[in-house]
Structure formats: structure tokens, C-alpha cells
Amino acid sequence: MNQLRQATYFYRPHPRDDRAERQRIKEIAATRIRYGAERIHVLSRREGWVINHKKTYRIYCDEGQNLRRKRPRRHVAAAHREERPIASGLNECWSMDFVADQLFNGQKIRALTVVDNFSRESLAITVDYALKAADVVATMRHLQALRGTPRRIRVDNGSEFISQMLDQWAYEQGVTLDFSRPGKPTDNAFIESFNGSLRDECLNVHWFLSLDDAREKIEDWRVDYNEFRPHSSLDDLTPSEFRLAHIKAGNL
Template structure:
């Protein structure tokens, strides 16, 4: 009404408000809905309880003593599309940072990791590396096109046929090491699983160092035409590494020689 009077009579807003008996504060008032707190609360509940719905969220809100109107909370719930359920992402359990120490004897701690490369025809393959942390002995260096948890367990069982089992195994958080078949294997053999923190490869430094040497000496040094060629070269490298590769941390001795001398002493 004020706007019509201002246009028709060509007068100021002040006079038009007096004519229609309206205060200027009412004329200039603009209602603003601030739902920031409600949105924040609903988003927090949706993260903590992703499989629940509005009724559960509203019930929790009331139990916390927040007396927000149900219609308001439902309106915000619909506006931010929480009714469209987002696929829940599996979260890793928290990993504890543990100091990387040298074991006191062989077969106390093994470290496992993967590497990847490609053949001359472009086909990708992966390499399974296993090392004994005590004397840095390379136990497994074998390539496959695919290495699921089942294959990891199979190769470890083959290794345990002629070698005592370790007390613990250190790995990253790859799906192969989180798989049920791998965790069940460790549980059955009473092997402690030690996971490093995500994104912290330095916590698995022993095998990371072996990976670098293996890549420089094998993967980057040759052009392979087949997996058979990769594994043949990897086996020759493994024997040479364990018998002839000097380690500063082992007083300049190779893994096999260091293990032999410490056993004698």
C-alpha cells in the first residue's frame, strides 16, 4: 500500500506511511530466517548416524534440550536434501603411531608391501615384497597380474612350509591386508597385525628401502615381455641381494651373512 501511494501521489515514504497508518520501521523490516545452527546440527547427526532418518535426528535434538519447532527442523532437513541418502564411506579404525625398532632376532617382524609396473606391451602387474626386519632379508619378490588377499595368504603359507612364522607382520592399510582372508590367516597362526598410519609410509621404512633397491635394480633396469621374465629376474636378484648386498645398518654385511654371524655369536 505504501509503495502504491508513493508512486501515485509522488510523495515520500515518510508521508505515505503516515497516510496508511504504518510505521517506517515496519515498512523497512525484512524477515530473515537464519537456520545455520539447525543445518549444522543436522549435518553433524547425518555424519555420525548416516543410516538414520528425520525422526531419529529430531528425537536426538529434543533429548539434547533444543526446543526447535518440528516444522522448522523438517523444512531444513528437506531443503538440504538429507532425505537423499549418501552412500556411507567405510572408515579405517584409528592407527597408533609406533616407533620403528629393529627386532632382536629373525622372524620377529616381517614387513609386506606391493609395487607396480608394466610389461613392454603396457599390461600392468604388481610385485609382492616381503622382508624380515631383523636382517633385511628379502623373503618374497614375486610378480602377478593381480594380487588379492587370497594370493598373499597362499604365498605366505608356502613360505611358512620351510621357515618359522613371525610374531608380527607390519603392513599398510591396503584392501588386501584388511580382507577377511588375510586377517583370519593371521588370527589362525597367532600372528600380530601391525598397521601403519594411513599416508605414513615412513613407518614401514625397512621394506620401503627394499622397494627402492628392487625398482632400481630390476623394474627400471629391464624391459620385460612377460611375467615369467619378471619373476626369473626377481629370483636372481633376491639371491644376490640376500648374499651379496652390504647394509650399513648391518655393519656392512649382507642379510644372510649377518644372520649367520649373529646366530654363531
């Protein structure tokens, strides 16, 4: 029969004091209410905290911060959609779509969102009471002056995107408009994912007192998304960091 060492009987555990880490995780979760444990762990390590991902997750769950809302699963039929080339460089493929919301008094507003599919960077969010084809073209021209001309833009079949005005701009600039199949939002998955983050992290957590207030708060969130929010598909870099690293490597 094996005998235990005498020291075993008198051992006293010495748990590490993790109150500081716990407090910081709670603070991040309180201000970034739609961030999960993995993203909070990245932010904690970025600030210099020495903590592994398992401990971050344990504290995250202990404090009741885990997200409870479940997202519906995609149907398996979505996997059979037509294959599209994956963007391998900046400006190779953009995506754009509309998001609807309202001011505190119920007045409706719309936002045109534009994303670079390669860097995941939010290029623009144009906000107004109503947005027409002319506003879409104006946004494209503005981005063209700032970022250059994309090769391809993925859009749905909304009236603003199938308009002659946008079609003419795209033809003159040599841009291909890549339309999603009707009823298939997964054909434009990047902008769908981005719009979900915009709604969860901005639209659903703010009251907009006026159109100018909405524009200011949404633009602040866009800058935060690009320059602060780590992106798991970019090895936890921010979109801006990923774009600058790509340019620095000589890949324009």
C-alpha cells in the same frame, strides 16, 4: 729466513699407478648402477683390492659415477610417529607391501615384497598380473613352511591386507598385523627402503618380455640382494651372512 733443502728443488713426484683399481671401480659401477661409492668400496675390498675409502671416493667422482638423483627429504613430522619396538631377532617382525610395474607391452604386473626387518633379508617377491588376498596368504604359508612363523607383520591399509582371509590366517597362527597409519609410509620404513632398491636396481633397468621373464629377473635380483649386496646397516655384511652369523652365535 728459512731455507729450503736443495733436494726439495729437484724432487720429482712418483704417483702410484691406479689404472687397475680405476678400471675395476668403473666395472662395478657399470654393472651396479645404483651403488654408491661406499658400497663399491666394500665390494672392492672384498675382492682383495688394497685401497682406502677416500681414494675409492676420489676415483668414483673422477670417473663421473656419482649418483645425481636427489631423494626428497622426509618431513620432520615423521619423527613424531608412534614408537614401535625394534626387531631384535629373526622372525620377530616382517614387513610386506606391493610394487607395481609393467611388461614391455604396457601390461601391468604387481609384486608382493616380504622382508625380515631384523636381517633385512628379502624373504619373497611374488609376481603376477594381479595379486589378491588369497595370494598374500599363499605367500605367507609358503614362507611359514620355509622360515617359520613371524610374531608381527607390518603392513599398510591396502585391501589385500585388511581382508578377512589374511586376518583369519594371522589369528590362527598367533601373528599380529601391525598396520601403518593412513598416509604415513615412514611407519613401515624397512619395506619402503627395500622397494626403493628393487625399483632402482631391477625394475628400472630391465625390460620384462613376459610374466615368466619378470619373475626370473626379479628372483635373480632378490638372490643377489640377499647373498651379494653389502648392507651398510649390517656392518657391510649381506643379509644372508648376517642371518647365518646370528644363528651361528646361538640366537635363533
